[in-house]
Amino acid sequence: xxxxxxxxxxxxxxxxxxxxxxxxxxxxxxxxxxxxxxxxxxxxxxxxxxxxxxxxxxxxxxxxxxxxxxxxxxxxxxxxxxxxxxxxxxxxxxxxxxxxxxxxxxxxxxxxxxxxxxxxxxxxxxxxxxxxxxxxxxxxxxxxxxxxxxxxxxxxxxxxxxxxxxxxxxxxxxxxxxxxxxxxxxxxxxxxxxxxxxxxxxxxxxxxxxxxxxxxxxxxxxxxxxxxxxxxxxxxxxxxxxxxxxxxxxxxxxxxxxxxxxxxxxxxxxxxxxx
Numbered sequence: 001x002x003x004x005x006x007x008x009x010x011x012x013x014x015x016x017x018x019x020x021x022x023x024x025x026x027x028x029x030x031x032x033x034x035x036x037x038x039x040x041x042x043x044x045x046x047x048x049x050x051x052x053x054x055x056x057x058x059x060x061x062x063x064x065x066x067x068x069x070x071x072x073x074x075x076x077x078x079x080x081x082x083x084x085x086x087x088x089x090x091x092x093x094x095x096x097x098x099x100x101x102x103x104x105x106x107x108x109x110x111x112x113x114x115x116x117x118x119x120x121x122x123x124x125x126x127x128x129x130x131x132x133x134x135x136x137x138x139x140x141x142x143x144x145x146x147x148x149x150x151x152x153x154x155x156x157x158x159x160x161x162x163x164x165x166x167x168x169x170x171x172x173x174x175x176x177x178x179x180x181x182x183x184x185x186x187x188x189x190x191x192x193x194x195x196x197x198x199x200x201x202x203x204x205x206x207x208x209x210x211x212x213x214x215x216x217x218x219x220x221x222x223x224x225x226x227x228x229x230x231x232x233x234x235x236x237x238x239x240x241x242x243x244x245x246x247x248x249x250x251x252x253x254x255x256x257x258x259x260x261x262x263x264x265x266x267x268x269x270x271x272x273x274x275x
Contacts, residue, residue, distance in 0.1 A: 010022075011081045012081050014079070014081070015079060015080050015081035016081075018078060020069075020073045020079070021069075021079055021081065022065070022066045022069045022070075023044050023046075023065050023066065023068065023069040023079065047077075050072050050075075050077045051068065051072070053072070053075050053077075054068060054071040054072040054074075054075050054077070055071055105176070106176050106180075109169045109172035109173050109176060110169075110173050110176070112165070112166060112169040113166070113169035113170050113172075113173045114173075116166050116169075116259075117166055117169070117170065117233060117237070117259070119131075120136060120252065121236065121237055121240035121252075121256060122240075124240050124243055124244045124248050124250075124252055124256075125240065125243060127247075127248075144158070144162060148161075163258060163259055163261075163262040164262055164266075164271075166259060166262070167230065167262050167263055167266050170229070170230070170233065174229075225268065225269025225270075226267065226268060226269060227266065227267045227268075227269065228267075229267075230263050230264075230266045230267035231263070231264065231267035231268070233263045233267075234260050234263035234264040234267055237256045237257075237259050237260045237263060238256070238257065238260040240252075240256050241253040241256030241257045241260060244256065
């Protein structure tokens with residue numbers, strides 16, 4: 001009943017009467033650069049110009065979606081509610097499912113991970129298998145450069161981005177398999193951490209400093225941040241890099257050791273939010 005009122009009365013009627021209604025959703029926003037839209041998983045679509053003019057997405061409150069909607073409304077932007085999206089051609093649906101969801105969200109991550117983190121290192125241990133430079137260096141470099149053209153201000157981060165993208169391809173491949181086969185934590189939903197939650201944790205940590213037992217337990221949490229999967233791949237790539245340094249001919253060890261460092265940093269939990 002609550003959702004019926006929220007969508008049918010509050011949003012649909014508000015849209016029909018050109019009145020204000022809030023933008024809802026509890027997932028992190030994702031910028032779809034190819035389509036030039038700003039979307040949330042609840043199928044809400046924003047104009048990028050509206051977000052920029054309203055001051056951007058801010059996580060200063062626990063209702064960040066409503067916060068943005070109010071600021072955009074005060075700037076004169078109007079909202080439109082569509083209860084049922086129709087008139088979408090069949091081939092357009094096929095294109096979106098194939099190009100965006102299948103290729104970009106499933107195949108791309110798996111190919112990146114298995115090729116650069118599994119197949120390429122294993123070719124060093126099996127010298128009979130050779131990967132041509134056009135497949136391991138030239139084509140991937142061209143694709144990466146073309147992807148970075150849209151963000152010239154971040155071109156200096158391109159080198160680090162490549163290394164961490166390979167690490168993220170491991171997580172995305174794992175998440176894809178979990179989602180497809182509905183195993184593990186497929187149905188778990190983790191709420192977006194808010195500023196108030198961070199402040200609460202900091203206050204609790206400061207309070208615990210007065211208790212030696214609590215301090216000892218707090219310090220032992222370093223082991224809780226260890227990610228064995230990433231550390232395992234770090235060790236694997238390091239050994240492959242050492243083998244290539246001593247016996248290889250392609251000088252892959254330079255890339256493998258840099259990728260080892262990236263996996264290791266992720267493995268000890270120093271990527272993300274640290275309190």
